[in-house]
Amino acid sequence: MEEIIKIENVCKTYHIGESPVRALDGVSLSIRRNEYVAIMGPSGSGKSTLMNILGCLATPDNGRYTLCGDDVGHLGDDALAAVRNGRIGFVFQSFALMPRMNALDNVALPLLYAGVPRQQRLQRAREALEKVGLGDRMDHDPSELSGGQRQRVALARALVTNPSIILADEPTGNLDSATSEEIMSLFDKVNAAGNTVILVTHSEQIASHARRVICIRDGKIESDIKQ
Secondary structure (H helix, E strand, O other): OOEEEEEEEEEEEEEEOOEEEEEEEEEEEEEEOOOEEEEEOOOOOOHHHHHHHHOOOOOOOEEEEEEOOEEOOOOOHHHHHHHHHHHEEEEEOOOOOOOOOOHHHHHHHHHHHOOOOHHHHHHHHHHHHHHOOOOOOOOOOHHHOOHHHHHHHHHHHHHOOOOOEEEEEOOOOOOOHHHHHHHHHHHHHHHHOOOEEEEEOOOHHHHOOOOEEEEEEOOEEEEEEEO
16 A cells, blocks of 8 residues: 655644743654544644644654655745645634635635635535535535534545644534444544545544554554554
8 A cells, every 4th residue: 555644753842931842753654545543642742733734734843754755844934835725625623614604615715825725615515515415515504514413524624625634633522422423423434435544633532443542642652453
């Protein structure tokens, strides 16, 4: 299976006041196309920093990051934005929806940034919302949707650009147990359809959906287990 992500000896240090904090300390790993990976670890372990680097939201201080065969570890902001918009779909714990846009326009937003013509982007947004079971809620604003429905909109938005990779940061953190399982069943389907899925979670129940669990502690990989 094709290697889609490879990071080698990646380090990242943040400065909090006078004190440097080493969030990642020589991390190396590779992820193949269509893998389903959970990244776990306690608060402050470095897992969110790792997710930000994988998602091209941050760049490493040292080391190498290869994404789909391209060295992206030290690209500038504009180039990283183009990589994010074309190859990666994001799902966040807070949903990150635009409150004054309905579900359809929220999902279509990444296509607007990509310069896709209006009718085409609305059609693709409708199809993405149908995939997540929200075909009857396209005209609703986020305030008119439940938490689970908002996360479905966020997942549809992540899928609308047809990315290779879906990155999800605590995607069920604001949801009850039953709704969390509904959302995870959608992630299972997304992976089964061919997307690489990488999620950060504190929950062992959520991580059990993945086929590989990477545990981070003190900026290092503590374990990497296929299940």
